[in-house]
Amino acid sequence: MIPTLEWTADGVRFLDQTKLPLEETYVLATSYRQVADVITTMVVRGAPAIGVSAAMGVALGVKESKATSISDLTTEFGAICNTLAATRPTAVNLFWAIAHMRDLFSALASKPGITREGIADALIKEAQVMYDEDIAACKTMGANGAELLPETGGVLTHCNAGALATCGYGTALGVIRAAVERGRAIHVYADETRPFLQGARLTAWELMHDGIPTTVLCDNMAASLMRQGKIKAVVVGADRIAANGDVANKIGTYNVAILAKEHGIPFYVAAPWSTIDTATPTGDGIPIEQRPEREVTHHAGKQLTPHGVGIENPAFDVTPAKYVTAIITERGVLRAPYAESLAELEAIPTAR
Template identity: 45%
Template sequence: MSAASPSAADAGVHADAVQPIVWERTHLRLLDQRVLPTDVRYLDCRTADDVAAAIHGMAVRGAPAIGIAAAYGLVLALRADPGAMDAAFATLAASRPTAVNLRWALERMRRLWTQGADVDALEAEAVAIHEEDLAQNLRMGELGAALIAPGARLVTHCNTGALATGGHGTALGVIRTAHAQGKVAMVYNGETRPWLQGARLTAWELQQEGIPARLVADGAVAHLMTREKIDWVIVGADRIAANGDTANKIGTYALAVAARRHGVRFMVVAPSGTFDLDCPDGSQIPIEERTATELTEFRGQAVAPAGYDAFNPVFDVTPAELIDAIVCERGVIENPTPEAVRALLA
């Protein structure tokens, strides 16, 4: 896997200014989100192992983007070795276990392969997954924005924009659409520790779009809600259980609790592939934990005593009863229940 500047040969699916995933057929070009916003650098992934390393290492992140990258990673593996499906599938699936979009995309690709498709057909399927995600995001943007009244003040968490998806974004896509409709007075984006996706990535995207926004410390949002009228907290999802319980970036559950306490509505925005109907509730969602050094160090510099341990879950689960609306491309579930989830996805 090598670092390079983006080439003029753009095989991207869409024409957004922010293109985190560019398929070049011989390799996959990924915008390295670890170095944004100070540096714009692309990684050229030529093998499935390269793609898995980029996913696990957080160079590419966001559940939809992870699924898209993994689909292209399978194509790279099978072009090199038509017998590599099982090994490449396992390597890519293990790179981020909480994000259901990852396994959903891989299963879709493997199913086509077992039906006798060749590598060219799998490449077309990966491109279709990429294109479908963009179309879904645009649709979710419309549906979610319809729930927002003019003059809205919004809170969002982590990064759910074009950087995390095939384009436009999920939760941030709703905000982009609402802003285009003249509805957004202010967006408060949490910094999102420990990787600071909100401070580094969401702030960058909001600034690129000219959306009025202010950065807020994760721990200050509840206080913010006592000072200003916030209309919606809008977040993405990495997995949604059959009853509507939602796994998302760590800190989301705390936002939902604060929102309920202060009468703020809470919206989850995610494509239908994020639902896991085989998972009955949030207690069954696997929660990835990462190394303690992500908390005890910052860019290689110690911020805690040497050898100090840490509890570092990457995700938490927001119970369905704290969610006012789940928006996916198929429609909106208000006050989600198992019956409502099944009805929408039937």
């Protein structure tokens, strides 16, 4: 896959996902404020990719800083982190990554004789390690979840939880990719995912690149196909998973989960451990981002709705844990009761 994002000597280079599938163009962010804008405008999107983008933004901010003392740099560093943290409120990976970089900065800044250049080099290296770890986590997640998918038949996904939503390979699409690599004859049904059309534009583009059979559905078609027996499993990503297993994902996911339950179809969620938020007890505590009205009122610059009509545009909804068959992570596959299985895997020490 074409890299979603990458660190370069000139700045952070992003594949512009707002231009896909018709144009494969790139945006170069040369400052942390530009990285913040790239995240806000969804040039880059997807919880894991947002997290690593923020880490690279932090590193870029320190690299480009003109601070002449560690004290001044520390003050500026706080502003850098706060700017990046204000971009999108729901994806917990964003805050996880920034907190990770804050901890590293604090440890480095306390070292005698440390320089701004030394701190910047260490932060850049750490952001690149996080990039590599994200891809490795996706591949392990894919291997963990592949056996859950059918030997043959249709698998429905919603939004884009693929390589474009991560640093590579993908979460939900990583599970699908791993299943296909193991010889399973899967046909993917991709919800178009209104109003931003991540499924129609991005998931379809990715899977066609990989030669995986794909059909795009309008969001209101899933129930009919489920009733016909064309959907054997559902696998989606997540932007935040609460301690009880409630899942925040792209708006419309809740609808799909209810339909899957009604039709006796397994509903799987694939997400890296950095998406788990054990500090939030239930989905009721997950902040839901409200996107601009124009995403609903206009398409390709053309207005679709009457002037003055009310618009509701939440980017995410919350699927209660009771609808989730299993949560697939790089640490393993979790089953209900999720409060227990999440706590059990969280207690396992990690390599870093």
